[in-house]
Amino acid sequence: MLEAIESLPLAIYLRRDLFAYPIVNALHILSLGMLVTSAVLMDARVLGAGRAVPLDAAIGVLRPVAIAALAVALVTGALLFSVRPGEYAGNPVFLTKLGLIGLALANAGFFVFGRRHLWPESAVTRVSATVSILLWISVLFAGRAIAFFGGS
């Protein structure tokens, strides 16, 4: 599986081209910057910041940005992974980052479902917003740490 990814023509191109990898890398940073910013702004609004903007209006503007940024981050992240799949798949920091992304997405799903059906504007949604801030920032730190720790 990892060997198959490694030998994809696109992976080979990214590995050797002087410009493609840095461009994909920059797009990954751009998308996760937009994702973390839009998520944290929504969370801050849930926690009581910026009351001048109604919560539904804030979420209406920011959620599509967060979802689009997440899509770009997943695609560019997969491309960066394809360059050295064996190296990253065995890196505990990378695996920790994937786990944190899973938790952050599960928390986002919990927030959307809980706010709609169970506890709108409650302590539960505020705890979920706080957890969201912590998780997304942890994802960003774990992502950056891949380059420094855990690899060979």
Next chain:
Amino acid sequence: MSPLSRLLALFAALPLMVAVPALAHHGWSWASEDWFELEGSLTDIYIGQPHPTLTLNDGTNDWTVELAPVDRTLASGFDEDVVAIGDTVVAHGHRALDEADYRMKAVRLVVGDATYDVYPEFAAELDQ
């Protein structure tokens, strides 16, 4: 403090936390200024983005040898097809200041009769 001000304060403190590992990753600050020579058997080679690296076994330890960026490493003539796993490679460069870290930054690689200067501007010092 409002929740937003608290977030902004956290954000402002981030560069302080990031600066230290950033120094350790790129550049040469993690490596000794003294020249170092490592002879070992090639156990792994990766010539590609983001960082070309070799693994050399000196008989006791596996060393990670960091080369120049891809374009500069290729410009030296060194690539995955000029050497084979098991070949003896001599790397000249600078080892990690932390001697428990079996890692070095290569300036010159020697494989048999062939010499590859991945950092020619620094390799010139080796010939003086």
